[in-house]
Every structure is written in structure tokens, then in C-alpha cells.
Amino acid sequence: MEKKVLSCFKKVFKNSKIPKDMNKIKMGNIKQWDSLGHINLLLEIEKRFKIKFSMKEISELKNMKKIVATLNKIAKK
Amino acid sequence: MQKNNLKIYQANYSDKKEILKFIKIYWNKNHILLKNNQLFDYYYKEKKKLNFLIAIDNLNIVGLLGYIKNEKYNFINNSLVWTSILKALDDYPLLGVKLVQKLLNKFEKSDIGCMGNNIVSQKLFKLVGFETDILNHYYLINNKIKRFKLIKFKSKKKIVKKSLHLKVNYKFLNKDNISQIKNYHIRDKNYKFILNKYILNKFYNYKVIVIQNKNNKVENLFVFRVIKKNKSSCIRVVDYLGKFVDFKKNIFVFNKLLTKYKSEYLDFYTSKKISKKLLKHINKNDYNKDIVVPNYFEPYIKSNTYIRYGVFYKSKKKNYDLFKGEGDAERPNEIRNN
Numbered sequence: 001m002e003k004k005v006l007s008c009f010k011k012v013f014k015n016s017k018i019p020k021d022m023n024k025i026k027m028g029n030i031k032q033w034d035s036l037g038h039i040n041l042l043l044e045i046e047k048r049f050k051i052k053f054s055m056k057e058i059s060e061l062k063n064m065k066k067i068v069a070t071l072n073k074i075a076k077k
Numbered sequence: 078m079q080k081n082n083l084k085i086y087q088a089n090y091s092d093k094k095e096i097l098k099f100i101k102i103y104w105n106k107n108h109i110l111l112k113n114n115q116l117f118d119y120y121y122k123e124k125k126k127l128n129f130l131i132a133i134d135n136l137n138i139v140g141l142l143g144y145i146k147n148e149k150y151n152f153i154n155n156s157l158v159w160t161s162i163l164k165a166l167d168d169y170p171l172l173g174v175k176l177v178q179k180l181l182n183k184f185e186k187s188d189i190g191c192m193g194n195n196i197v198s199q200k201l202f203k204l205v206g207f208e209t210d211i212l213n214h215y216y217l218i219n220n221k222i223k224r225f226k227l228i229k230f231k232s233k234k235k236i237v238k239k240s241l242h243l244k245v246n247y248k249f250l251n252k253d254n255i256s257q258i259k260n261y262h263i264r265d266k267n268y269k270f271i272l273n274k275y276i277l278n279k280f281y282n283y284k285v286i287v288i289q290n291k292n293n294k295v296e297n298l299f300v301f302r303v304i305k306k307n308k309s310s311c312i313r314v315v316d317y318l319g320k321f322v323d324f325k326k327n328i329f330v331f332n333k334l335l336t337k338y339k340s341e342y343l344d345f346y347t348s349k350k351i352s353k354k355l356l357k358h359i360n361k362n363d364y365n366k367d368i369v370v371p372n373y374f375e376p377y378i379k380s381n382t383y384i385r386y387g388v389f390y391k392s393k394k395k396n397y398d399l400f401k402g403e404g405d406a407e408r409p410n411e412i413r414n415n
Binding site: 027034035036038039040042043046052053055058059 | 165171173175178181200203206
């Protein structure tokens with residue numbers, strides 16, 4: 001799961017350095033992760049995982065840990 | 078900049094000055110809304126309120142989302158609501174998303190539409206759950222015109238279509254006879270919508286044609302305006318009420334209008350896909366370099382335009398047939414003297 005999510009990050013933020021430590025992958029730590037970057041990232045994850053984030057999730061998923069946790073939760077449903 | 082006290086709420090009319098200031102600084106200093114007070118009030122004023130959601134931080138506007146309610150024209154509760162200007166400052170991540178979410182919550186029972194989005198806002202609307210796409214663009218050229226000044230093409234032969242010879246019962250509607258169709262409506266568009274949005278429009282001169290069957294039963298109606306530019310003209314069909322049954326009749330009438338107004342071309346944008354069979358009689362813009370069917374006239378820009386749109390459906394009725402005239406997509410962009 002983490003690997004798949006990380007590949008989304010690499011695809012969307014291809015001109016930015018992605019921290020190796022998963023805990024440091026968050027909005028504000030990646031140059032391209034602004035509002036548009038966030039939209040592109042979540043659309044890419046939705047496409048890759050064939051899911052749809054809720055309104056609440058869209059505003060909350062501002063770090064990789066949360067994204068992975070949310071995807072795990074969705075997968076269990 | 079302080080970001081802890083961010084509040085989003087519907088603007089009061091007294092916020093107008095600050096909204097205009099925000100548009101001037103962060104959107105477009107030459108925006109028509111800054112120059113035309115009447116236009117601003119026409120689109121956004123509702124009693125003592127303005128149809129803008131504004132995000133305020135530290136007493137300053139840091140983002141806004143305008144909207145237009147179809148209810149304004151048709152007087153039907155919970156009609157479609159159209160987004161208008163959307164702008165949020167970069168310092169406030171995801172504020173655009175929050176503004177759209179606020180709008181979706183504000184109108185719990187209304188479907189929300191967006192028309193004429195740029196690529197970024199189209200992505201935002203898609204992410205928050207709008208069904209998004211690009212309108213199809215159809216056009217007909219006037220075979221009798223020799224010199225074309227507005228439309229551009231390489232080969233006239235390829236776009237001149239097979240003419241139709243039909244008997245069609247059609248007539249113009251105006252404020253005096255529009256009540257003849259008072260029982261006819263499609264989606265949330267009724268005769269009041271046509272009357273208030275188009276026939277009584279303060280900024281453009283729209284014309285309405287109804288097509289009826291032999292027994293005078295309404296089959297469909299459409300709205301258009303004639304644009305004069307470069308000592309030439311074109312006809313833009315901006316709205317349509319009806320099912321796409323017997324659309325050949327419409328194409329026949331479109332050709333009649335081209336002759337009547339001596340216009341170069343007639344065009345319309347719609348979410349509806351016209352059947353392949355009908356493409357013998359009408360062209361679909363495939364956006365290749367050989368053909369340019371202009372969309373912008375204020376100012377006139379000789380290029381093809383993609384019109385992106387989206388709808389957030391809350392009702393069960395899905396797949397609306399949308400046209401270019403929805404929301405504020407027909408809003409003037411220049412001050413005219415006439």
C-alpha cells in the first residue's frame with residue numbers, strides 16, 4: 001500500500017524531493033504540495049486505487065500517514 | 078498572516094466594496110464587475126445580501142466564491158445553483174475546496190453546476206465530487222456567404238452540409254406570447270426562466286424560437302442571439318429546452334436563420350452528444366487546426382475554445398442536457414455603448 005501511494009507522490013510531485021521518512025511526507029514539506037498539488041495528488045490516488053474520497057477526507061489528508069491510514073480503512077469496508 | 082480565525086459566510090451587500098477590491102487586486106483589475114455596477118447587482122444582489130461566499134481572515138477577504146441561482150429566473154425553490162467567480166489566496170491551502178464545500182452544504186437540496194472552468198478549477202470540482210466533462214461544439218456554416226470574416230476553415234467543401242427540406246412549424250416567442258408555453262418545462266427551466274433570463278435580459282438581445290408539431294404541441298424551444306463583428310455576424314444558440322427528438326427540424330430552422338440574418342455561421346455548445354446520423358447535416362468541432370469557430374467576442378478571439386463544466390448531483394435526476402448559456406457563462410465581458 002505504502003509503495004503504491006509513494007509512487008503517486010513521485011508521479012505528481014516529480015520535480016520535488018520526497019522525504020525518505022514517511023512521517024516527514026506532509027503538506028508544507030514538499031515544494032509542489034500546495035492547493036493544486038493536493039488536488040492532483042488526491043485525484044491520482046483516487047484513480048490508482050479506484051476510490052472516491054469524502055469531502056471531509058479531502059481537507060484532512062495532508063500527510064502520507066493519514067492517506068495510508070484512510071486507504072486502509074476504505075479497503076477494509 | 079494570521080490564519081486561525083478564518084470564517085466563511087455569505088456576503089452582505091455592505092461587503093460589496095471589499096469584494097470589488099479583492100477582484101481588482103487578485104483576479105483582474107479590468108474585470109467588467111469593477112466597471113459596471115448594474116451588472117454586479119444584476120448577477121449577485123439578493124435583497125440585503127450578495128450571492129458570494131467570502132472567506133475572511135483578520136478582517137480581510139482571502140477567498141471568495143460567487144454563485145447564481147436559477148431560482149432568480151424561474152422562481153422554483155431548490156433549483157440548480159451555478160458557481161461563478163472562484164478565487165482563493167495561495168497562502169490559504171485548500172481554501173478553494175472549503176468554499177465549494179460550504180456552497181454544497183448551503184444548498185442542501187440543489188444540484189450545483191459549474192460552467193466555463195479553467196483546468197485547475199475543473200480538477201477541484203472533480204475532486205469534490207462534481208461529474209465533469211467538456212461541452213460538445215456544433216456548428217453550421219452559411220453556404221451563401223462568399224467571404225468569411227469570423228470563422229476560419231481550410232476547406233468549405235468539407236463543412237458544407239447536406240441541406241434539409243422539411244415542413245417545420247416554428248415561431249418566435251416574445252414577452253407577449255411566451256405564456257403560450259406556460260405548461261412546458263424541461264428540468265428547472267420553465268417559461269418564467271426563458272422570460273426573465275433571456276427575453277427581458279438587460280444586456281443582450283436574445284431571441285426565442287419554439288418548434289411545434291402539427292397540433293401545436295411544443296416539441297422544443299431554443300434561445301439565440303446574433304453577434305455582429307467585423308462587418309459580419311454569427312448566431313449563437315445559448316439555450317435549449319427539449320429532448321433531442323427530431324433535431325433535424327432544428328437544423329432546418331438553424332439554416333433558415335442563417336439566411337434570414339445573413340450570418341456566417343451558427344453554433345452551440347452542449348453536453349448532449351448528437352447522433353452520428355445527424356452529423357450529415359451539422360458539423361462537430363473536432364478542434365483541429367484547420368477550423369476555427371470562435372467563442373469569445375468580447376474581445377473577439379479567433380480561436381477554438383473548450384468549455385469545461387461539471388455538475389454535483391444531489392437529486393436523482395442525472396445527466397442534464399446543459400448548454401453554454403447556463404449560470405453566468407453568458408455574462409457580458411465588455412461595456413457596450415448600444
